[in-house]
Amino acid sequence: xxxIQSLKxxxxxxxxxxxxxxxxxxxxxNPGDANTAQASLMNSDAASKVYVEPGKHxxxxxxxxxxxxxxxxxxxxxxxxxxxxxxxxxxxxxxGYGYSEESKAMLxxxxxxxxxxxxxxxxxxxxxxxxxxRWLFVNANNTPRVARIxxxxxxxxxxxxxxxxxxxxxSPYPTNNNEYVVAGTRFSVPINEDGSPNEASLExxxxxxxxxxxxxxxxxxxxDMNLDFQIMMPGFDYDIANGGKGPSGDWIFFTTYxxxxxxxxxxxxxxxxxxxxLAAVNWKLAEKYVKEGKAKEMPAHYYHNKLDKSSHIxxxxxxxxxxxxxxxxxxxxxxxxxxPKSPHGVDVxxxxxxxxxxxxxxxxxxxxxxxxxxxxxxNKDFDGDIKGIPVLKYESVxxxxxxxxxxxxxxxxxxxxxNAYSSMFVSSxxxxxxxxxxxxxxxxxxYYSVGHLVxxxxxxxEPYGKYLIAMNKITKDRYLPTGxxxxxxxxxxxxxxxxxxxxxxxxxxxxxxxxxxxxxxKVAPNSxxxxxxxxxxxxxxxxxxxxxxxxxxxxxxxxxxxAIRSHMxxxxxxxxxxxxxxxxxxxxxxxDWDVPHGFAIMGxxxxxxxxxxxxxxxxxxxxxxxxxxxxxCTDFCSALHQEMQGYVRVSPKGVNTPVKFxxxxxxxxx
Numbered sequence: 001x002x003x004i005q006s007l008k009x010x011x012x013x014x015x016x017x018x019x020x021x022x023x024x025x026x027x028x029x030n031p032g033d034a035n036t037a038q039a040s041l042m043n044s045d046a047a048s049k050v051y052v053e054p055g056k057h058x059x060x061x062x063x064x065x066x067x068x069x070x071x072x073x074x075x076x077x078x079x080x081x082x083x084x085x086x087x088x089x090x091x092x093x094x095x096g097y098g099y100s101e102e103s104k105a106m107l108x109x110x111x112x113x114x115x116x117x118x119x120x121x122x123x124x125x126x127x128x129x130x131x132x133x134r135w136l137f138v139n140a141n142n143t144p145r146v147a148r149i150x151x152x153x154x155x156x157x158x159x160x161x162x163x164x165x166x167x168x169x170x171s172p173y174p175t176n177n178n179e180y181v182v183a184g185t186r187f188s189v190p191i192n193e194d195g196s197p198n199e200a201s202l203e204x205x206x207x208x209x210x211x212x213x214x215x216x217x218x219x220x221x222x223x224d225m226n227l228d229f230q231i232m233m234p235g236f237d238y239d240i241a242n243g244g245k246g247p248s249g250d251w252i253f254f255t256t257y258x259x260x261x262x263x264x265x266x267x268x269x270x271x272x273x274x275x276x277x278l279a280a281v282n283w284k285l286a287e288k289y290v291k292e293g294k295a296k297e298m299p300a301h302y303y304h305n306k307l308d309k310s311s312h313i314x315x316x317x318x319x320x321x322x323x324x325x326x327x328x329x330x331x332x333x334x335x336x337x338x339x340p341k342s343p344h345g346v347d348v349x350x351x352x353x354x355x356x357x358x359x360x361x362x363x364x365x366x367x368x369x370x371x372x373x374x375x376x377x378x379n380k381d382f383d384g385d386i387k388g389i390p391v392l393k394y395e396s397v398x399x400x401x402x403x404x405x406x407x408x409x410x411x412x413x414x415x416x417x418x419n420a421y422s423s424m425f426v427s428s429x430x431x432x433x434x435x436x437x438x439x440x441x442x443x444x445x446x447y448y449s450v451g452h453l454v455x456x457x458x459x460x461x462e463p464y465g466k467y468l469i470a471m472n473k474i475t476k477d478r479y480l481p482t483g484x485x486x487x488x489x490x491x492x493x494x495x496x497x498x499x500x501x502x503x504x505x506x507x508x509x510x511x512x513x514x515x516x517x518x519x520x521x522k523v524a525p526n527s528x529x530x531x532x533x534x535x536x537x538x539x540x541x542x543x544x545x546x547x548x549x550x551x552x553x554x555x556x557x558x559x560x561x562x563a564i565r566s567h568m569x570x571x572x573x574x575x576x577x578x579x580x581x582x583x584x585x586x587x588x589x590x591x592d593w594d595v596p597h598g599f600a601i602m603g604x605x606x607x608x609x610x611x612x613x614x615x616x617x618x619x620x621x622x623x624x625x626x627x628x629x630x631x632x633c634t635d636f637c638s639a640l641h642q643e644m645q646g647y648v649r650v651s652p653k654g655v656n657t658p659v660k661f662x663x664x665x666x667x668x669x670x
Contacts (some may be wrong), residue, residue, distance in 0.1 A: 025385040053081040067511030080506030082304040089117030089140045096612035101618035105314035116502045120513040129176040131459040133522030137172040144168030161302035164212040170238040181216040195299025202306040209235040230324040246352030248370040250284035255343040257499040270350030275338035295323035310537040328388025338394040345411035358409035371401035400438040405431045415465030416528030423450040456517035468493040531614030538616035540585035545569045550661045557582040563597035564589040571646030575659030587616040598634025617618035623650040
């Protein structure tokens with residue numbers, strides 16, 4: 001097709017691409033450079049700018065993706081203090097997430113219970129184009145899923161699996177009023193509309209592999225998610241997306257790579273054309289087509305997991321169908337815009353006029369104009385089409401190219417004062433440039449190989465342009481060595497003045513990809529501080545010590561236990577046999593926040609429990625040998641925490657030991 005042929009004319013040399021890709025590994029990690037930077041810090045007032053007095057709170061929350069650890073890490077800014085780890089797509093022994101009977105279902109998928117995933121992109125919920133502090137949406141890259149974290153409790157509230165997707169990297173991006181959270185597939189795969197198995201040959205990549213973009217509807221009051229529809233896309237790889245603002249608010253933009261649709265040796269095969277594409281999707285028009293009945297229904301099989309707020313029990317629902325749109329049947333819904341090869345980030349400035357696209361191997365940063373895009377569409381200024389999707393001419397949409405920004409541009413955010421900041425992976429720096437004349441104004445080195453960066457509200461219509469955080473991939477000579485894997489790193493940079501100033505290095509939990517930062521005043525006041533026992537609807541809740549008991553039927557035992565400073569009821573249990581399935585249902589009778597209780601028993605092969613105030617959690621235990629087994633509270637809860645313990649007697653299999661339990665009924669031995 002014409003569009004494809006035009007891209008072939010200026011193919012870069014594979015050798016050049018490979019040489020540029022190798023640059024990060026040949027960087028000089030000169031200790032002298034680091035010492036110079038340290039000296040500069042010592043001579044500044046950087047320390048006072050990041051110091052938060054004991055008892056004082058940070059100005060901002062920073063939510064960093066955990067990458068391959070499957071979690072979200074929460075930091076205070078400007079101090080860089082780690083405040084919390086939120087488990088999402090991984091089991092977490094610290095609080096029993098994914099191990100307790102209540103939370104196991106959160107990790108259910110069509111592949112079974114998957115206790116790990118690769119979490120790349122957090123995105124905060126929006127109201128009128130501004131972060132509102134209600135929810136945080138995050139993606140699972142490996143087994144495609146989107147999760148919602150409730151910022152009133154900092155708990156994972158919901159996870160929805162994405163069918164017809166593989167490598168859910170291009171995800172999750174909310175529209176300006178949370179109408180939708182949008183997710184694109186990284187890896188194209190065969191998709192059969194009749195729901196039959198995807199058994200195409202790998203040699204049929206170009207003919208049969210396709211991609212999808214999923215539109216997840218978000219309830220405005222509860223945040224509950226529902227997969228509304230999908231758009232079937234050409235079989236490219238989809239990398240990053242971001243929504244428009246103001247005049248472009250009805251649009252969302254996706255970077256694509258491997259538009260060659262190469263199935264092997266992609267570092268060469270996916271570099272044959274001169275350009276890849278930015279896919280501009282009019283989500284409002286897509287929604288209209290769905291309402292008009294243009295969407296078709298196809299069989300699907302995916303899980304939707306929710307954590308009930310009152311019982312604190314996760315439940316799974318299996319979904320069987322999904323609706324989809326074909327772009328060829330929906331004119332005006334999608335356009336393709338040529339961009340530099342292998343683009344990563346696409347970022348829309350606060351006015352909604354400019355779309356900044358970062359080609360990882362490009363020597364310039366192209367800035368596209370939304371108004372010029374609209375004019376090009378009106379004039380049908382096309383360069384052919386792909387699968388019925390018009391390709392706009394590069395020059396017709398281009399506003400400017402930022403010259404000599406650095407090497408390896410990845411991600412751009414904005415300060416709300418007319419400036420943009422781009423991360424440069426290869427040359428290890430942050431570049432500041434102007435949206436007025438598209439010229440570079442400042443640059444600062446970072447250590448080393450920065451991936452993403454974040455400015456508080458830097459992807460909204462009104463950024464909070466005081467700080468920038470660079471998330472770096474390499475940290476040689478920055479920290480004490482910790483074996484073959486060094487500490488991961490973030491650097492806090494002051495962007496309030498004309499020149500950028502490095503304020504702080506702080507190590508992070510592996511592996512930060514992307515982040516969101518929000519003023520604490522939008523989140524902290526909404527924290528739940530009192531958890532009423534009467535609101536606990538767990539079917540095995542024990543709300544009074546007098547109701548504590550042990551019930552045995554056959555080889556299944558239910559222990560209804562309470563925890564309060566500083567004892568468990570019951571704390572002595574007999575009548576359990578080897579091979580019995582024992583469920584400890586532990587209710588925390590405390591109701592004030594920050595008084596959790598833990599529970600563990602010797603020989604348990606899963607984890608401990610951390611029971612939040614007013615809640616009930618269940619640990620499953622199958623004893624494998626007879627004996628006396630201690631149980632205890634794992635969370636230091638009071639001066640007599642060590643005394644918060646008890647015993648379970650396990651008899652041999654077949655021995656008829658009567659069920660007995662008590663607390664405080666024995667006289668102490670002399």
